[in-house]
Amino acid sequence: MPPPPGRRDLATLPKAHLHLHFTGSMRPxxxxxxxxxxxLRLPAVLREHHLLRLPPDERGWFRFQRLYEAARACVRTADDMRRLVLEAAADDAAEGSRHLELQIDPTSYAPLVGGLTSALEVVLDAARDASRTTGCHVAVVVAASRLRHPLDARALARLAARYAGTGPGEVVGFGLSNDERRGDTAEFARAFDIARRAGLAAVPHGGELLGADHVAEVVDVLRPDRLGHGVRSSEDPGLLRRLVDAGVxxxxxxxxNVGLGVYADAGAVPGPALLRAGASVALGADDPLLFGSRLVAQYATARDVWGLDDAALADLARASLRLARVEEPDRRRWLGEVDAWLATPAPAEPAVVRG
Structure with a gap:
């Protein structure tokens, strides 16, 4: 469908997608x-493709996690895993993504394909193939879970370090996901030290389910390059300034954010506040299988709800590319393509005929 008059097509805006989970990327x-x-029998919500709207408490998170696990249980073979990677890349390529960082905890798939190393190698091999066939560079973020022992996180960090790089089919980052209310953040610091020594980006989740105090703890202990979400830092202007000054x-x-009940609607998500503070913001789709919208829809929210014009949307795309772990020649080329997108005139408004 062509863009509306006066607006450039967001699906052709070159961008990077830095927050997409492996299972949650799955097409319905x-x-x-x-x-x-x-x-396998799916819960009705997944079977009928309902969008999640959950309360922002442990009951809501439990329901989200139960549905996520039901979806994950349907991925049973190496071929299933490869299919998810290829389709995620194809969907992102269709939406203008030049680079995708797909986040996965290989622990869940290890028993199906012969161990942790095999699980990660299946995904990395599929990422290389998908990069060649779709034109969207696919890299991987290995993520530990707050629900598992910190020693498991260290094992994952050492595994991720073996495949560290900045090219397609390589590991570019190390994350920490799942319920922010669980686990002791400080106990995961050594895993992030291992990842950092290998040159991996530190990209833990923080500041979605819990507020600014939790963001400060994550920043102090894990020293992130990027925060998964981080929106609750807007509740503390001093903390937000500190993060902006540090380049996080x-x-x-x-x-x-809306699906998990953190905010009542997209207009309440503090994206504009982060931008006004000078933050580098990369929009992400997180888990489109459950929340019902992919990356371009997040840009449409920024346009239609937050009121950003095309120049500001281009700045968002540039920020995503600058925050991405990619080779510099690729980054420069893609930033040039953003400039070209903005330089191309928007579709003309229809002439008004006055009688």
């Missing part, structure tokens, strides 16, 4: 197909 049709193939990036995912 693929989930249905895999469930049927492996003779924000992976902002409006649809998931």
């Amino acid at each position: 049709g693929t989930l249905s197909d895999l469930a049927e193939r492996h003779d 990036g924000f992976e902002v995912c409006p649809a998931s």
Whole structure:
């Protein structure tokens, strides 16, 4: 569908996608197909592709996690894993993404394919293939879970370090995900030290379910390059200024913030406040399988709800590319493509005929 008059097409805006989870990237049709193939019964919410709207408490998170696990259980083979990577890359390429950092905890898939190393190698091999076939560079963020022991996180960090790089099919970052209210953040610091020594970006989740105090703890202990979400830092102007001055990036995912009940609607998500403070913001789709919208829809939110014009949307795309872990020649080329997008005249408004 062509863009409306006076607006450039957001699907052709070159950008990087830095916050997308492996299972949550799955197409609804693929989930249905895999469930049927492996003779698994899906919960009605997943079977009927309902959008999640959950309360911002542990009950809401438990329901989210239960649905996520039901979807993850449908990925049973190495071929299933490869399919998810290829389709995620194809979907992102169709939306203008030049670079995708796909986040995965290989622990869940290790028993299916012969261990942690095999699970990660399946994804990395698929990422290389997907990069060649779709034109969207696919790299990987290995993420530990707050629900598992910190020693497991260290093992994942050492594994991620073995495959560290900045090219397609390499590990570019190390994350920490799952319920922010669980686990002791400080106990994961050594895992991040291991990852950092290998040159990986530190990209833990923080500041979505919990407020500014938790963001400060994550920043002090894990020393992130980017924060997964981080939106609650807007509740403390002093903290937000500190993060902006330190160059910490924000992976902002409006649809998931609303779906998890953190904010009542997209207009309440403090993306504009972060931008006014000078933050580097990269929009992300997080888990489109559950929250119902992919990356371009987040840019549409920035345009239609936050009121950003095309120049500001181009700045968002530039920020995503600057925060991405990519080779500098690629970054420069893609930033030039953003400039070209903005330099191309928007579709003309229809002439008004006055009688």
